[in-house]
Amino acid sequence: MRTVRALAPYLVAIVVAAGPFLTDDRFLLKVLTFVGLNALVIVGLALLFGFAGQVSLGHAAFVGLGAYASAVCSVRFGWPWIVGFIAAGSLAALGGLILALPSLRLKGHYLAMATLGFGELASLAFVEAEPVTGGVDGFSGIPFPSIGGFEFREPAALYWLVWAIVGIAVLLATNLTALRPGRAMRALHGSELGALASGVDTTGIKVRVFVLSATLAGLAGALYASVVGFVSPSVFTVGSSVTFLAMAVIGGTGSLAGPLVAATALTLVQYLDALIPGISRDTARIVQSFQEDVYGMSIVLVVLLAPRGVSGLLKRLGSVGRP
Amino acid sequence: MTMLKVRGVSRRFGGLTAVDDVSFDVHEGQIKALIGPNGAGKSTLFNCVTGFDTPHEGSVEFKGQQLVGRRPQVAVQMGLARTFQNTQLFDEMTAHENVMVGAAARHAAGFFAAALRLPTALAQEQEAAATASRLLRRTGIEEWADTFAADLPAGIRRLVEIARALATDPSMVLLDEPAAGLNATETAELVETLRRIRDDGVTVLVVEHDMGLVMEVSDEILVLDRGKKIAEGPPRMIQKDPLVIAAYLGEESDDG
Amino acid sequence: MQCGTMVAELLQFIIAGLKSGAVYALVALGFTIVFGATGAINFAQGEFYMLGGMTGVLLTTWGVPLPLAVVGAVMLTAVIGAAFELVAVRPIASGDPLRIIMVTIGGSVVLRQAALHLFGPDERALRPFTAGPSLRLLGAAVERQTLWVWAITAMAVVVLAVVYRQTMFGKAMRATSIRRDAARLVGIDASAMVTASFGLAAALGALGGLVVAPLTQTAFYVGSGMGVKGFAAAILGGLGNPVAAVGGGLILGLLESLTAGYLDPLYKDAVALVVLLGVLFLRPQGLLGGRGTEKV
């Protein structure tokens, strides 16, 4: 049993890495690539919400910041893709820092409001900064990612690129949570007074986690821009932020695996009709028109009934068989 | 040597003066007790001393350095640790992990090192784990190490919190009612623990209601009533102090 | 002549600003009342504004006379607000404030989606309360509905003040907002006060949604934007202070209107957001608030 448990992450990694060998369905690979993009955002949100207990209603803005930064770098400036990718992460990190420094001094509900305000403001800016962002018409003609002359244009290549980055992010986040910073974050969530009395630099931890999660969102945005090739403001709304938050909340606290499962499941639901060929169109439509209801309802129910979310449920399931 | 030097500290809430011009010293190697009836301002004074609250007036010097206006974790890093009247443990972590949080108090945040599992991070981790185990043994609760804090009995929670405070490697600890909720045996063990802490070279300031414990363990006692210091001295002297007796009798008749 | 037009123009902007501002004030009052009773921000407050307008439209399309429809919509929304508190907030009221925030965020999505499914995606209009041409004031026009907005807001504020000062219920509410545990000691049912605060906040939001519906139309999606503006108004004044909430609402409305009038209308929506972030970062106790900052 112990070996299975130890091997499980490797097993998942192998299955994910082998994806393109298991199917030649280019659509499915594209959908799974989108799953990877959301997963990247959720790794950051799992740290921020699930470990450090901070609410953000503005993460879609960081995704947008990254997407536009990478688009501008590669299209307007003609810089290599990787430079735009790094610029996207840096810009999102900077945005996160500017927002985090003043607002994290405040109590939790103020942070949530500040991120909401920031998200709305960013949405406006994406529309109004037309010379940079292309305004409502969007920004088109963004090239595929390329590193050193290799262009990731095939769905399988994009899939590998995105999931490789997700893999790295998950690995780093796992290390982070297993060691002292993870304990400090959980301590902060468990009791802020207790954390302060234990010498935890609570503000420093909050700022770092916030910036880290904003950076991951920015990188996801850069990948989104070059995978889709087109960016418009309608993608980076507060609505999307709520969706991200729902994934993190449903995924549960104190775990990376739970939020990743939630992100995967909730992203796949959006493509239900295309993924399960037998499903009737009406069923798929009902599922899709009630998608947001499900998000909202899930947040309420999880908070009321199962505060530890999917990860908590899985933990409980797992412990049933234990002596 | 004077470890803690409090001078003229006052803290008001609206019209109410919770702590009124209090001054006292705590010397190195002492166990000093802070007592007083309910609402005397003991917890507020504690908060003002540890950086959780800011006094309106007065100064708090710890090992010669000014503490007023500093953030609580700075006080911890300077060697001043505390516990709470309502224990503030991290419920979703084990007792051992709780103490480990304290053990890492003086390390840098180390996000980068931890994410990359650099040797320094791993070494610190081992050191923290070892410190935590040692302190759980020292406080006599090593059998609870792997229990989640949420599942610990009240008495053990207090000890875990003390162990966590000690893990920060303090020169002085402030314990807020450590005996509350303990039975007689546990209280007796607590007396031993407090002495052991002092013998390890840690100065102790303790707020306590249990008079037996206070008289038995403390080298010096400070008495607060309605925010004011009314007496200070060795236990024998305090026991006979008419002001103290009056204050406590007053409280009892209030309760009745 | 030139000077006259300029004065009329300024007056027109002020009228428009005080019109929007009055509505912000109603929504901001809702935030303030819930914050007073629970110490938490109700992220679903904007949805009550939306529900008021939409249920009012629904009732009139069923043939309910307008005055009855307005009263009915306010009461219905108040019941929804109280029910929301009972079902979703009460079970966690004593716990982590983070959970209350999450529940109200989730709840706002649920309420908005429910409105979408029940009322449809289209914009709906409510009849003006009294028909007729606008009134003139020194060359500026005042729509009749604007007078209703002011009158009803003023009435709500006065009634609220009287209730808070004079009635047992109001005193209990104030006591609860000062100290929950102390309130319980003197025999006040603090949880009932929290439920009542949600109902009251919902009623005020609904009133706001109803009085402007004839001017602006309403739709299932208008709640979240109004929530942000109402909160900006509430925190501009200083959260937890009803008088300041009204002041904050009026100031925000004026700021928006003058920005649209003398700078660029496109910056209008940014005003509330800049105010929100600016106040949060620089002066979380609000411009008019004297209480200690709510730092950790």
Next chain:
Amino acid sequence: MERLSVSLVFVLLVAMLFGCAGGTKDAADEGPKPVKIGAVLSLTGTYAGLGEAEKRALELEVDRINASGGIAGAPIELIIEDDGTDEAKAVAAAAKLIEQDGVVALIGASGTGQTMAMRGDVKRAGVPQISLAGGTVVTGEFDPLVFQTPWSNRIVVPFVLEAINRAGHTKVALLSDSGGYGKDGRAVIMENVASAGIELVADETFNPGDTDLTAQLTRIKASGAQAVLLWTAGKEAAVAVKSARELGLDQPFFGGSGQARVEFIEGAGEAAEGFIFGTGKSLVPANWGEGSVQFETVSDFATRFETAYGEQPDIFAGHAFDALTILADALDRVGPDASPQELRDAIEATNGVVGFGGTFTFSKTDHNGLTTDDLALYTVESGKWVPVK
């Protein structure tokens, strides 16, 4: 334990997906191979109203064409995907239709953003796309593969400007929204005012969702404009005309296709009376003259639509009808086995095809294919729109 269960769930999920997708490809071959056409529509989300009407029109027409023998005996197989008014989903839907279903042409998307987002995949696959979105950018940012059926601002704007000029107004105030439709229209208006002999004395904008336009209208009132040109498709149009009347701004209002919405007239009530807007003639089919081909085509479609669904088709249904009509016409010319490239060339050669929007004639530079001849001027009278005599 937790990790194990989580991983198991994940592995199962992934395996299930691959399994499902693997099983979809072997459809039984009977009779002539169908012509596969994909459609990406917004059936949910913000544009759900548009997508639903478009879907009905497309399904109605496919059934009609197949019932009358299809394309040289081969039936049309229409595969509709929902993009949820979301660009990422539009991209995935396009990829699915192209890669998985192997469609020869795409219809859609309903919205401009979604249409633009699909462009990358469309280009790579070389499949022709007929968009149902009205944004000028769709065919303005020219792509040889992309066509569009709605009346774009590029033809509606000059038509309305000319009407304003003909009514004797030369000083005009513009009020437009900063969203897609308004911004697009404003750009085209700016290009055309001079040639239409009109001077813009005010140029005011507002944000989608604005509930108070006092500032803009006050300035327009002070600008001395003889007429107001309102360019928006949002609910703010009703707010604009209502507050204009309240503020005593009594100049005539003009607008475009954005006002061909029942919601506008309902929302504005009295204040909408006398509003003049330009849009397609087919809004009132009688415009075409009874007995004309156009009249027959539009009323035939309207009758069949009403029989099938119990309500009149709106303009969005009409645009979808046109996309399929154009596609069927091109397929008739090149046959059911044509490659996407041949089909594209055939669509570009479309000449005089009569649809709902008007008579479509594409060229190498014009992929919208309509002219001002397909437009008419309407005014609101007693809560209904009627053609201006």
